Amino acid sequence: MQLKLISIVLILHCMEYTDCQQNPPRHRQHKQSPGVSWGCHGGCLTCSAANGCLSCKPRFFFFLERSGMRQVGVCVSSCPSGYYGTRSRSPDMNKCTKCGLSNCDSCFNKNFCMRCKEGYYLYHGKCHVTCPEGLIPSTMQRECVHDCTEGCEDCLNEDSCTRCRSGLYLLQGQCTQTCPSNFEPKEQLRECTPQVPCDVGEWSDWSPCSRRGKTCGFKRGEESRGRDILRQASPHADACPPTTETRKCVVKRKRCPGRRKGERRHRKNRKEEGQDSQQEHAEAGELEDHEELESRNKTEHRRRRGQSREAVLPTEGAVH
Incomplete structure (x- = not known):
């Protein structure tokens, strides 16, 4: 009898376990859902189907995102506009906290703004509708800036420029059209930078x-x-x-190793041919000199014969 009761309990337990696996109740889903695998995505460490992320992985921030009438937890690497990230001792409890200033678009902490919403201008961590005396509003930067000198686009004060307008170059806090000697213009930076020698x-x-x-x-x-x-x-x-x-x-002339005898004989023949050619030129020159000397001797002999005839002619005239 006792054995039958144990068998019946085991069968009922098995049927209940099978039914739970096929149709798990909502409360059991919620107990199984926290974990790293199913249903979690992005930077979520634990999550549920109803509430989204419940905790985040390290270096992520927990943020409650509105979805219709309810809020759903998400894990983000950086907090959205109007919020700043705070880190706790437990890495899975880092969260996004809302800026304390309603007109602040981005903040460092609750009371220090880094960028204002459109229509407001930042000054000393606060957002202002109008800038203090001596400062003018910059629509691009949404900040209160100094009234820069002519040609200066951004400056620390009236005498120190930090960025020049297009076509001008910054040099020691001033804007100039041309860079001096040993400097060269950098178009992207709009600055005069020292030349780099080779x-x-x-x-x-x-x-x-x-x-x-x-x-x-x-x-x-x-x-x-x-x-x-x-x-x-x-x-x-x-x-x-x-x-x-x-x-x-x-260098001292030296014979190249491995030269063949035929090459040496060829160079010797060429040398002998050169000597023969020089000798022929010398002999030709001597022949020309000998012919010229003979020509001079013949000319001189004719001149002397002519002089002898002139001396004989007057004597023959006197005889007649």
Whole structure:
């Protein structure tokens, strides 16, 4: 009898467990829902189907977002406009807190604003409809700023500009049309920045003396050396100096290893041909000199014969 009662209890328990798995009640869903896996998304650490996120992962902020007539918890990496993030000792309890100033668009804490809503101007962490005396409202920045000098777009005071208008360049708190010597304009920053000179390394050692890619078989050749550019010059600075240079060199003539006998015989023949050519030119020159000397001798002989005839003619006239 006792065994039958135990069997009946086990069967009823099994039926209840199966029914719970197929149709889990609402309260049991809520107990199962907190966790990392099902139903949670984004930065949620725990959540429920009815209330959304219940806690957040580290570095996320918990924020109650309105959805119709109710609020749903969400986890965000940064708080929305009009709120600031506060961190607690427990990382899953970081939350977004509403700014204490209604006209503040973004705040650092409850009472210190960083950006005002449209129509208000920031001054010392507060939002004002009108700026204090000596300051003017900046619609773009939504701040109370100093009345800058002509050509200045933003400034610390009347004598110190922080940003110039288009076409002008900032230099030591003043706006100028052209940058002075040793400075160059930066269009995006609208500033005059110092020129960056070129920087080169040390010269390398001279290369071996060579000629036409060879290091033997000659007496006069060239050697070269180089250096690296360590830093390129800025656009308006002087260009970098030469990085390579060559010079003439003289070495003791040495025979190239591995030269074939035919090549040496060919060079010897060419040398002998050159000597023969020089000898032929010399002989031709001597022949020309000999012919010229003979021509001069013939001319001189004719001149002397003419003088002899002139001396004989008067004597023959006297005989007749």
